[in-house]
Amino acid sequence: MSVRRLADVQPESFAFSDANMAWAKKEIAKYPEGRQASAVISLLWRAQDQEGWVTEPAIDAVAAMLDMPKIRVLEVATFYTQFNLAPVGDVAHIQVCGTTPCWLRGANDIKDVCKRRIHADQHHRSSDGKFSWEEVECLGACVNAPMVLIGSDTFEDLTAETFDRLIDDMAAGKRVEPGPQVDRQFAAPMGGPxxxxxxxxxxxxxxxDGEPRVEVVEPQNDADDAPVATVEKSDTSELSDADRPETLSEARDGKPDDLKRISGVGPKIEGILHSLGIYHFDQIAAWQPREVEWVDAQLKFKGRIARENWIDQAKALGGGEAATSGDKPEVLANSDQAPIAAGKPNAAAPSPPDPDGSISQAAEKKIDGQSTEEKRQEKIEDTEAHEAADKDSAD
Structure with missing residues (x-):
């Protein structure tokens, strides 16, 4: 950023007009006690609006009003280029936009007029003191390029000739019309609509006449004539008590097998199986296809028994090492696959039990009296029960 300094020649004093002083007091009152310095930019801008530029006495006055060190106010005034630090023209200070859109459409021609009519350098007044000029960044009327800002008014769609005439009219004290200097309304197309x-x-x-001039087209909905797709339901409704597997009124010797050791069976499903009279692994191991369908229908988890290989697991749990170790059995998904951990497709087969027959700590880790596996299985059952209920209501 270029260095900005105060002008060499300064007036002896500065004072806000009565109206501006009343405005300044209201502006300061907007801020809470101790935060009055936040009004510094507003007060400097009003001082410039009154004098045309920011003088050193104005900086002193603002610092006193806001109880700020002079250097802090000076920092603000010299940092923001919106503040003029040198005297400007008595009639007009012209800000010429030199950003790309204006530059492409002739901003250099406008600057040449300023150099010829006002001063060869920016921030200098003309010989009669009436005008001064500077180049600035975008002024926000790109569609009307090139343009200049004088005070708070923009003058757009300029050419060297129309800008020359604009300076003549202002020097003569004539009223000038802001906005586009060609025959168009604001940013409307040149030449008319x-x-x-x-x-x-x-x-x-x-x-x-009230008659619509647009043909009303009736919506075309071919969906009304489209055939409705039907889904064949399974024949579980045709199952009867004859398809019911062998059941018991109570567990043998009052000791049911721990059916939760079948991967896919949690406390909730075990309770349903007990209510159906199924307590032992050998009962599940003996199920036939129609009996599997019957139990599936009672559980409302169609396909789960086959999907999780309950029968194979029950056969493995019905006797042998797995039956006593507490581990889930290894089952075969089909005859062409290697053994996989029950209920864990694509997982490696579980490691054999410890030589002393102890159960691995991870397998028997308890949380609030319930194993991690049981908690996981219970969550699965709850989810599938909700899905089954939703499906039944949809059917």
Missing amino acids: TTLTDPSLFSREARD
């Missing part, structure tokens, strides 16, 4: 040009669109007849 290019759309909706048919006068009949805006005629009284078009407004008053």
Whole structure:
């Protein structure tokens, strides 16, 4: 950023006008006690609006009003380029936009006029003291490039000739009209509108006859005639008590097998199996296809028994080492696959039990009296029960 310094020649004093002083007091009152310094930019801007530029006495006055060190106010005034630190023209200080859109459309021609009519260098007044100029960044009217800002008014769509004439009119004290300096309204197309040009669109007849001028097209919905897809339901409704597997009124010797050792069976499903009279692994191991369908229908988890190989697991748990170790048995998903851990497709087979027959700590880790596996299985059962209930309601 270029160095900005105060002008060499300064007035002896500065004072806000009565109206501006009243405004400044209201502005300061907007901020809580101890935060009055936040009004520094507003007060400097009002001082510039009154004098045309920010003088050193104005900086002193603002610092005193806000109880700020002078250097802090000076930092603000010299940092922001919106503040003029040297005298400007008595009639007009012209800010010329030199950003790309204006530059492409002739901003250099406007600057040449300023150099010729006002001063060869920026921030200097003309010989009669009436005008000064500077180049600034985008002023926000790119579609009307090139343009200049004088005070709070923009003058757009300029050429060297129209800008020359604008300076002449201001020097003579004539009233000048801000906005586009060509025959168009603000940012509308030059030469007039290019759309909706048919006068009949805006005629009284078009407004008053009340008849729509657009053909109303009825919505086409071929879906009403489309065949409705049907889904064949399974024949579980045809199952009867004849398909019910062998059941017991109670567990043999009052000691049911721990059916939760079958991967896929948790406390909830075990309770349902008990209510159906199924307590032992050998009962499950003996199920036939129709009996599997019957139990599936009672559990409302269709396909789960086959999917999780309950029968193979029950056969493995019915006797042998797995039956006493507490580990889940290894089962075969099909005859072509190697053994996989029950209920864990694509997982490596579990390691054999410890030589002394102890159960691994991870397998028997308890949480609040319930194993991690049981908690996991219970969550699965709850989820599938909700899904089954939703499906039944949909059917």
